[in-house]
Amino acid sequence: MGGVLVPLLALLVSAAALVNGQAIEDDGRGRDLIGWLGETFKAGENRAQDSRMVVLSWHPRVFLYKGILTHEECDQLMDHSVNRLERSGVSDATTGAGAVSDIRTSSGMFYDRGETELVKRIEKRLAMWTMLPMENGEGIQVLRYEKTQRYDPHHDYFSFEGADDNGGNRMATVLMYLATPEEGGETVFPKVAVPPWQTPDNYSECAMKGMAVKPVKGDAVLFWSIRPDGRFDPGSLHGSCPVIKGVKWSATKWIHVGHYAMSGERSETVKRVQYVPPPPPAVPGCENQHKLCAHWAESGECESNPGYMIGKKGMPGACVLACNRCDVI
Known part of the structure; x- marks a missing residue:
């Protein structure tokens, strides 16, 4: 497969499309997104307070979807994975080698892509949100963080030779929160300035090192590791702060530039197209x-x-x- 163009408009959501002055009828495909109301927007309405999708940052691109999973879906993902949890590992960004490391102390497991009807339904929903094909994603990884467990700041893209051999590099990541810890466990972006509404009174010391997102059951964060021009985005550096009280459960979906081969599929090398002088x-x-x-x-x-x-x-x-x-x- 040749170069794959990184979608420049992958995050635009259409409110009402017009052809020759006539509104296109809602085809119903959006109904699989939690909270979808159909094509009901009317000019002049102010729905900012009701929005379930929030732009957290443009540089890097980080977005929040409130309630993308139901609580029942969260519970099922946790229940079906608890007996398959093992100590989480990390991949070396420069060599690709996997190993257990003190920088990541959670427990985790992977679902195969489309392993269950629940997984299929969630993967379809994420594909609609990100506007990226389901086939470009790795299997969903479920993680459990107990007290003091964390994942130090890191990038999701890789720089080792051969990183493009299976569907290209990781382009986007969706972090879904399956359980809300009582304290701590925030997702922090150290290279993004701390926003004014984020204070030490309601965020952990770790979270105050950058813009942070509190883990709330059913919510999800989408961030992009590759810019629209095809270059890596160092600003996508992120980490999981230590859990201070309670238990944090999350689910991660990594999405590649091209088709990510799984379960015996033939892998293909996909190179990023970079538009830089x-x-x-x-x-x-x-x-x-x-x-x-x-x-x-x-x-x-x-x-x-x-x-x-x-x-x-x-x-x-x-x-x-x-x-x-x-x-x-």
Whole structure:
């Protein structure tokens, strides 16, 4: 499969489409979205207070859907997964190797895509919300966080060689909350400024390190790891704050650029199409010393690891060209 265009309009929701001045009849497909009222919008109405979809951030793109799951659906997902939970692992962003790590201390399990009628129904609903095909998603992962358990800030995209081999990189993530802990367990975005309504009185110390979302049963957060121009979005850095009181249950759906092969399906390499201007001509001696420099730079390593990536005047680092820092040569 060739390059896949990242949908530029993947988050627009139409209120009423017009053709030759006539409203298109509601085809009923939206009824699978919880809270769907059909094509009932009228000009001049103010429904802001009733909105179940909220824009939390544009840079990175983060959205909240209030009540996308019913409480019964949340309970069923938890009940059907509790006997399959194991210690959660992590994938190394630069090598792809999986391992158990102290940065992630939850327990989890994976449903196969379409494993049950409940899973199918939820996956269809998420596809309608994100406007991304169900086949691009990995299986839903259910996670349980008990007291003090957390997942340190990380990105969902990968920079290791071969990261595009099965459907391309992770483009979007949906985090669904299945149970509300009494305290803590927020999803925090450290690179997004703390909004004025978020205060230490109602958010944990961890959550105050960036914009945070409280885990509320039935709600879901959608964020994009890849920008509309095809580049990684370092601002999508996120983590799960420690649970202070109670238990947090969540379910994650990772969605790739292309079809993600599962259950014996043939995998295909899908490359992101990036619409960025070419860099200026490099000065003599300004070069990358590692084939993954461009990936690392796109992932934000120039800022987080400048000693290796950039170096200093007279002692250039390994990726000065990718970091656009030929001035240190």
